[in-house]
Amino acid sequence: MKILVCIKQVPDMESRFRVNSAGTWYEEQDLAFRLNEYDEYAIEQAVRVKEGLGGAADITVLSIGPDRAVEAIKKGLAMGGDRGVHIKADQPHQMDAWQIASLIAAFARDKNFDLIFTGLQSQDRGSGQVGGMVAELLGFACVTTVVGFELNGAVAAIRREMEGGLRGVVRLALPLVVTCQLGLNTPRYPTLPNIMKAKQKELLTFQAADFPVGDSLVQTEKMYPPEKKGRGLVLEGDVNELADKLAAILKEKAPALR
Amino acid sequence: MYLELTEEQRLIQETAREFARAELEPVAAKLDRGEERETFFRNLKKLAELGFMGLNIREAYGGSQVGMVAFSVAITEIARACASTAVTVSVNNLVCDVIQTVGSEEQKKAYIPKICSGEYLAGSFALTEPGAGSDAAAISTTAVLVGDQWVLNGIKRFITSAPYAGVFVTWAVTDKNAPKGKGISCFLVEAGTKGLFIGRAEEKMGQHASATTEVIFDDCRIPREALMGKLNDGLHTAIVELAGGRVGIGSLALGVGLAAMDYAARYAQKRVQFGQEIAKFEAIQWMIADAYTELEAARLLLMQATFRADQGRSFYKEAAMAKMYATEAANRACYAAIQIMGGYGYSKEFPVERYARDARVTSIYEGTNEIQRIIIAKEMLKSLAQS
Ligand SMILES: Cc1cc2nc3c(=O)[nH]c(=O)nc-3n(C[C@H](O)[C@H](O)[C@H](O)COP(=O)(O)OP(=O)(O)OC[C@H]3O[C@@H](n4cnc5c(N)ncnc54)[C@H](O)[C@@H]3O)c2cc1C
Numbered sequence: 001m002k003i004l005v006c007i008k009q010v011p012d013m014e015s016r017f018r019v020n021s022a023g024t025w026y027e028e029q030d031l032a033f034r035l036n037e038y039d040e041y042a043i044e045q046a047v048r049v050k051e052g053l054g055g056a057a058d059i060t061v062l063s064i065g066p067d068r069a070v071e072a073i074k075k076g077l078a079m080g081g082d083r084g085v086h087i088k089a090d091q092p093h094q095m096d097a098w099q100i101a102s103l104i105a106a107f108a109r110d111k112n113f114d115l116i117f118t119g120l121q122s123q124d125r126g127s128g129q130v131g132g133m134v135a136e137l138l139g140f141a142c143v144t145t146v147v148g149f150e151l152n153g154a155v156a157a158i159r160r161e162m163e164g165g166l167r168g169v170v171r172l173a174l175p176l177v178v179t180c181q182l183g184l185n186t187p188r189y190p191t192l193p194n195i196m197k198a199k200q201k202e203l204l205t206f207q208a209a210d211f212p213v214g215d216s217l218v219q220t221e222k223m224y225p226p227e228k229k230g231r232g233l234v235l236e237g238d239v240n241e242l243a244d245k246l247a248a249i250l251k252e253k254a255p256a257l258r
Numbered sequence: 259m260y261l262e263l264t265e266e267q268r269l270i271q272e273t274a275r276e277f278a279r280a281e282l283e284p285v286a287a288k289l290d291r292g293e294e295r296e297t298f299f300r301n302l303k304k305l306a307e308l309g310f311m312g313l314n315i316r317e318a319y320g321g322s323q324v325g326m327v328a329f330s331v332a333i334t335e336i337a338r339a340c341a342s343t344a345v346t347v348s349v350n351n352l353v354c355d356v357i358q359t360v361g362s363e364e365q366k367k368a369y370i371p372k373i374c375s376g377e378y379l380a381g382s383f384a385l386t387e388p389g390a391g392s393d394a395a396a397i398s399t400t401a402v403l404v405g406d407q408w409v410l411n412g413i414k415r416f417i418t419s420a421p422y423a424g425v426f427v428t429w430a431v432t433d434k435n436a437p438k439g440k441g442i443s444c445f446l447v448e449a450g451t452k453g454l455f456i457g458r459a460e461e462k463m464g465q466h467a468s469a470t471t472e473v474i475f476d477d478c479r480i481p482r483e484a485l486m487g488k489l490n491d492g493l494h495t496a497i498v499e500l501a502g503g504r505v506g507i508g509s510l511a512l513g514v515g516l517a518a519m520d521y522a523a524r525y526a527q528k529r530v531q532f533g534q535e536i537a538k539f540e541a542i543q544w545m546i547a548d549a550y551t552e553l554e555a556a557r558l559l560l561m562q563a564t565f566r567a568d569q570g571r572s573f574y575k576e577a578a579m580a581k582m583y584a585t586e587a588a589n590r591a592c593y594a595a596i597q598i599m600g601g602y603g604y605s606k607e608f609p610v611e612r613y614a615r616d617a618r619v620t621s622i623y624e625g626t627n628e629i630q631r632i633i634i635a636k637e638m639l640k641s642l643a644q645s
Contacts, residue, residue: 034272071265078269189277192309192322195269 001057002111003046005081006104006118006130007039009065009072013123017225024220025093026124035072038119040079040187041180045149046117047080048185052151058082060111064103064208066090077198078190084201089208093125096216101133106211108138114154116177120145131179142177143170147184261561267328273308274332278339286340289467290612298467299379299422301343306376310336311350314502315358320371326502326564326573330509334557337513341616342467344513346380348506349418353381356427356499357446360487365446369425378424383503384414384473385429385496392629394429395439395493399475401430406482408445410453410475416623420471421456424449428473429492436490444492446484453478464615501577503624505563508577508584511620512556515588518613519549522595522603529599542598549591556584575637582630585620592617 011017011031018027043061050057061076062085063069073084087103089095095103108116116135121128128144135142147167148159154174161181162168190198233249235242263271281301288294305311313329315321329351337344354370361369372378390396399412410430420426426447433441447454457472487495523546526537536542563576592614596603603610621627 071268074265075269075272189273189308190269191307192270192273192313192324192328193317195266195273196322196324198269199266 001049001053001115002113003049003057003059004104004108004111004113004116005039005042005046005059005061005076006116006134007042007061007063007072007076008036008119008122009033009063009069010036010122010124019223019225024223026223033068033071035075036119036122036124038121038123038180038182039072039076040119041182041184042117042119042178043076043079043081044185044187045178045180046115047188049115049149049151050080060085060113062087062104062107064089064095064100065092070203073203074195074198075190077201078195079188080194082201084203086203086205087208087211088205092208093220094216095208095213096218097125097127097129098133098217099213099215101130101137102213103208103211104130104134105137106213107206108134114174114176115156116140116175118177118179120179120181128179131177135177138175138177140175140177141172142179143172144179145181146178147181149178149184261558263327263331266324267331270324270328271331271335274310274335275338277305277308278336282336282339282343286342287609287612289340289342290464292466295467298343302346302379303376305336305343305347306374306379309374310347311376312354312370312374313351315351315354315370315374319354319358319366320374321354321358322374326505326567327561329502330505330560330564333506333509334513334516334560337510338517340467341510341514341613342465344510345465345468345507346419348503348510349383350381351506352499352503353383353425353427355502356383356444356495357381357486359499360444360495361446362483362486364483365486369446372424380419380423382417382420382423382426382428382473384417384420384426386414386416388413388415392626394496395442397429397431397442399428399430400434401432401443401445403482404479407479408482408484410445410447410478410480412475413457414473414475416460416470417473418468418470418623420473421459421469426454426473427486428475429496430475432492433490439493441490442493443489444486444495445480446486447475447478447480451478451480463618464612465619498574500624501574502567504577504581504630505560505567505573507620507624508556508560508563508581511585511588511617512553512560514613514617514620515549515553515556515584515591518588518592518595518610518617519546519553521608521610521613522546522598525602525608526598529602536598545594545598549587549594552583552587553591556580556587559583575634578625578630578633578637581624582621582627582634585617585627588617589614589621 015031020027046059059081060083061073061081063073064087118131132142143158145161147161150157157171160168235245285294285297309322312321313324317323333344333348354373357370373381387397401408401410428445432443453476455474457474460470526542527535529536559580563573563580566573595610
């Protein structure tokens with residue numbers, strides 16, 4: 001079984017973000033970066049599949065990004081990946097989802113992967129498109145927003161989350177791209193010895209320019225923080241009255257209660 | 259000059275931080291009230307499984323062998339969430355370190371893997387006695403060789419983790435006639451040994467989840483091979499090994515100080531008095547500026563001491579400086595944090611009063627800060643002495 005996990009390094013979401021001078025992305029200087037949360041579920045699931053097969057699987061952890069992305073790859077290796085692939089790109093945000101997916105597909109095309117795990121989306125860009133596009137480019141089936149995954153031979157039984165809190169169950173054959181959602185699993189903490197061992201694992205480095213990808217299909221025109229709306233609404237008065245007022249507001253504004 | 263953690267050190271720091279946030283922080287206040295003992299033990303076990311009990315211990319003995327810089331940043335992250343857990347981890351690492359440094363191959367194989375794996379929840383470092391605190395050479399516990407056994411008699415006080423320790427590294431007088439400090443030896447005593455009793459638990463100001471008790475040796479018989487290191491050379495071991503422990507305590511203090519200031523500084527941006535956030539008052543800003551500057555200086559001293567240790571250079575003086583400065587900076591930070599929060603800082607509804615209580619002991623244990631100053635002055639004067 002050959003498994004590919006595609007991961008991205010993103011800023012710590014507790015950071016204070018500033019729009020960069022070009023007005024198209026955030027200022028990266030001084031931010032602390034970490035592994036995209038959804039990608040942790042992806043790595044964890046890959047490692048669980050490998051464990052379920054008694055170790056008979058080979059996990060490649062791939063990331064596109066500047067030098068610092070290696071730290072995210074190392075975490076993937078410390079969690080149980082076998083090999084890292086770093087596709088170096090100093091300004092990956094200048095590529096759109098199509099180009100990122102094209103890079104991944106170009107790398108993966110002749111490698112006979114059976115399973116590709118990605119996060120549902122990245123915490124910074126949040127387009128949620130890369131996984132689906134990779135599947136399309138490789139001619140793999142694809143299931144998104146996955147919250148349950150079980151492998152029986154070459155068939156996967158998958159639970160996915162749908163709009164409005166519904167769950168769907170699908171069953172399909174490999175090869176397959178799966179995009180992972182919160183709730184799929186609880187990612188393990190890498191043990192300290194495994195963090196040290198990750199240093200010795202194979203790390204292949206490529207330049208993004210090594211792979212032919214077309215022009216971007218989407219350009220970011222402008223990035224800006226949402227305008228500050230007025231302050232929140234403060235209700236005052238008698239408790240019973242307050243409850244009525246609140247219920248009325250919720251009925252009007254919250255679709256779930258309608 | 260390169261002031262950055264390595265990739266591995268950063269991943270270790272991140273792992274410690276994420277574990278601390280998810281598992282330790284939610285229970286820290288309950289642990290402080292004496293609740294959730296089982297959770298405390300379970301978390302120690304989990305930390306052991308992740309490799310945090312033997313950070314500076316070789317793989318052959320079940321350690322993670324990641325070095326002292328990693329040890330320091332890990333303890334700081336754990337202490338940001340729970341000082342009681344952090345001190346237990348720090349002392350476990352110290353005990354493993356002592357055994358690795360002076361123990362025989364059999365002793366290392368017998369005990370270190372059990373602490374590193376979590377089979378033993380803890381190990382204890384039992385030096386202090388009622389009559390011998392700062393003056394460790396004044397201990398009066400005795401060990402007498404009778405046939406093939408050492409017979410221990412005496413009382414140890416303030417022993418961290420004693421009720422759940424699997425093994426005790428302890429010190430006793432083996433030559434009464436030797437000059438002071440020259441007749442002390444180091445021993446390993448297993449929990450459950452006949453004649454070893456866990457005595458009264460201290461009721462403390464803080465760090466409540468970490469037990470601190472008396473340990474009594476009453477005709478406690480241990481095998482001849484339980485002697486660790488050279489006969490009558492035990493005090494030297496204790497003094498040298500405490501340098502590593504001091505880095506742990508300094509790192510712990512830094513974590514508590516940061517937790518207190520982070521909480522208070524966030525609070526100051528929400529609390530409104532006289533029509534504005536109190537963070538806009540210069541008086542509050544100066545407290546924030548002073549505290550964070552001191553904590554940053556503490557961090558650098560700790561990094562300097564541990565970097566030297568990882569390079570195999572001496573770090574005895576640097577560890578004393580880092581411990582002394584970091585623990586005092588942390589205590590000042592906790593004082594400022596309470597001041598910034600006013601009455602709410604003093605209230606148990608907020609965590610800052612707990613941080614202040616937890617930080618207080620850091621300038622006392624593993625050598626009071628007066629003793630650290632004596633060490634630093636001695637080392638400095640020695641290096642400046644006219645030949
Ligand atoms: C919570 C807690 C946990 C502990 N855990 C352990 C443990 O696991 N193992 C262990 O062995 N010990 C442990 N200790 C003991 C701790 O290390 C001692 O409390 C400490 O070394 C000080 O000794 P003392 O309390 O007897 O104070 P004393 O030595 O009596 O000191 C009292 C005061 O006199 C000062 N003083 C003493 N001598 C001098 C001097 N020469 N010059 C200037 N000032 C001096 C001290 O700095 C201090 O201010 C722990 C203590 C506490 C509170």
